Amino acid sequence: MTKTIYKLDWVAKCGLYCGNCKRLQAGKCGGCLENEKAGWCKIRSCCLENGLDTCADCSVSNPRECSKYQNLIASAFAFIFRSDRPASIDYIRKHGRRAFISLMTEQKQMVIWKGQSFK
Known part of the structure:
Protein backbone atom coordinates (compact mmCIF):
# COMPACT_ATOMS: atom_id res chain seq x y z
CA MET A 1 0.00 0.00 0.00
CA THR A 2 1.45 3.34 -1.11
CA LYS A 3 1.23 6.28 1.26
CA THR A 4 -0.24 9.42 -0.31
CA ILE A 5 1.96 12.49 -0.02
CA TYR A 6 -0.21 15.57 0.42
CA LYS A 7 1.61 18.47 -1.20
CA LEU A 8 -1.31 20.85 -1.52
CA ASP A 9 0.72 23.14 -3.81
CA TRP A 10 0.76 20.35 -6.38
CA VAL A 11 -2.92 21.03 -7.02
CA ALA A 12 -2.77 23.66 -9.75
CA LYS A 13 -5.07 26.67 -9.77
CA CYS A 14 -7.09 25.15 -12.62
CA GLY A 15 -7.69 21.74 -11.05
CA LEU A 16 -4.80 19.68 -12.38
CA TYR A 17 -2.94 17.45 -9.94
CA CYS A 18 0.71 18.04 -10.79
CA GLY A 19 1.91 15.35 -8.39
CA ASN A 20 1.33 12.76 -11.14
CA CYS A 21 3.16 14.81 -13.79
CA LYS A 22 6.24 13.05 -15.10
CA ARG A 23 7.95 16.40 -15.84
CA LEU A 24 7.47 17.57 -12.24
CA GLN A 25 8.67 14.22 -10.89
CA ALA A 26 11.78 14.48 -13.09
CA GLY A 27 12.49 17.99 -11.80
CA LYS A 28 11.84 19.54 -15.22
CA CYS A 29 8.80 21.57 -14.14
CA GLY A 30 8.21 23.64 -11.05
CA GLY A 31 4.45 23.61 -11.39
CA CYS A 32 2.49 26.78 -11.98
CA LEU A 33 2.61 28.28 -8.51
CA GLU A 34 6.06 29.83 -8.72
CA ASN A 35 6.53 29.57 -12.47
CA GLU A 36 6.81 33.17 -13.68
CA LYS A 37 6.78 31.87 -17.27
CA ALA A 38 3.15 30.83 -16.72
CA GLY A 39 2.03 34.47 -16.88
CA TRP A 40 0.03 33.57 -20.00
CA CYS A 41 -2.35 31.48 -17.87
CA LYS A 42 -5.48 33.51 -17.18
CA ILE A 43 -6.63 31.03 -14.55
CA ARG A 44 -3.39 31.26 -12.61
CA SER A 45 -3.33 35.07 -12.87
CA CYS A 46 -6.92 35.38 -11.64
CA CYS A 47 -6.32 33.09 -8.65
CA LEU A 48 -3.11 34.91 -7.70
CA GLU A 49 -4.81 38.33 -8.02
CA ASN A 50 -7.68 37.19 -5.81
CA GLY A 51 -5.60 35.24 -3.27
CA LEU A 52 -7.16 31.88 -4.13
CA ASP A 53 -5.43 28.51 -3.82
CA THR A 54 -7.52 27.12 -6.69
CA CYS A 55 -10.65 28.05 -8.64
CA ALA A 56 -12.53 25.86 -6.16
CA ASP A 57 -12.10 28.67 -3.63
CA CYS A 58 -13.83 31.23 -5.88
CA SER A 59 -17.23 32.23 -4.56
CA VAL A 60 -17.93 34.42 -7.58
CA SER A 61 -18.38 31.91 -10.34
CA ASN A 62 -18.72 28.39 -11.60
CA PRO A 63 -15.69 27.53 -13.77
CA ARG A 64 -18.06 26.42 -16.56
CA GLU A 65 -19.39 29.99 -16.72
CA CYS A 66 -16.14 31.87 -16.10
CA SER A 67 -14.55 33.51 -19.14
CA LYS A 68 -11.10 33.34 -17.55
CA TYR A 69 -11.49 29.62 -16.88
CA ASP A 84 -12.75 17.80 -17.42
CA ARG A 85 -11.01 20.31 -15.18
CA PRO A 86 -14.34 21.85 -14.10
CA ALA A 87 -15.25 18.39 -12.72
CA SER A 88 -11.95 18.43 -10.83
CA ILE A 89 -12.80 21.87 -9.40
CA ASP A 90 -16.26 20.57 -8.42
CA TYR A 91 -14.63 17.59 -6.69
CA ILE A 92 -12.19 19.85 -4.81
CA ARG A 93 -15.09 22.11 -3.72
CA LYS A 94 -17.07 19.17 -2.44
CA HIS A 95 -14.30 17.05 -0.88
CA GLY A 96 -11.21 19.27 -0.49
CA ARG A 97 -7.74 19.17 -1.98
CA ARG A 98 -6.53 16.26 0.18
CA ALA A 99 -9.35 14.02 -1.06
CA PHE A 100 -8.64 15.14 -4.64
CA ILE A 101 -4.95 14.29 -4.23
CA SER A 102 -5.89 10.85 -2.88
CA LEU A 103 -8.26 10.25 -5.79
CA MET A 104 -5.77 11.37 -8.43
CA THR A 105 -2.98 9.35 -6.79
CA GLU A 106 -5.20 6.26 -6.71
CA GLN A 107 -6.32 6.77 -10.33
CA LYS A 108 -2.79 7.74 -11.50
CA GLN A 109 -4.27 10.77 -13.23
CA MET A 110 -3.68 14.51 -13.27
CA VAL A 111 -7.32 15.47 -13.81
CA ILE A 112 -10.78 13.97 -13.96
CA TRP A 113 -11.49 12.87 -17.53
CA LYS A 114 -14.61 13.64 -19.55
CA GLY A 115 -17.31 11.12 -18.79
CA GLN A 116 -15.63 9.97 -15.58
CA SER A 117 -17.67 10.55 -12.44
CA PHE A 118 -16.93 10.35 -8.76
CA LYS A 119 -19.26 10.97 -5.85
Missing part, protein backbone atom coordinates in the same frame (compact mmCIF):
# COMPACT_ATOMS: atom_id res chain seq x y z
CA GLN A 70 -13.09 28.72 -20.21
CA ASN A 71 -10.50 30.34 -22.47
CA LEU A 72 -9.03 29.17 -25.77
CA ILE A 73 -5.98 27.47 -24.24
CA ALA A 74 -8.09 25.70 -21.59
CA SER A 75 -10.57 24.54 -24.23
CA ALA A 76 -7.79 23.17 -26.46
CA PHE A 77 -6.21 21.39 -23.48
CA ALA A 78 -9.58 19.83 -22.56
CA PHE A 79 -10.19 18.65 -26.12
CA ILE A 80 -6.73 17.16 -26.67
CA PHE A 81 -6.51 15.38 -23.32
CA ARG A 82 -10.24 14.62 -22.83
CA SER A 83 -9.92 16.37 -19.48
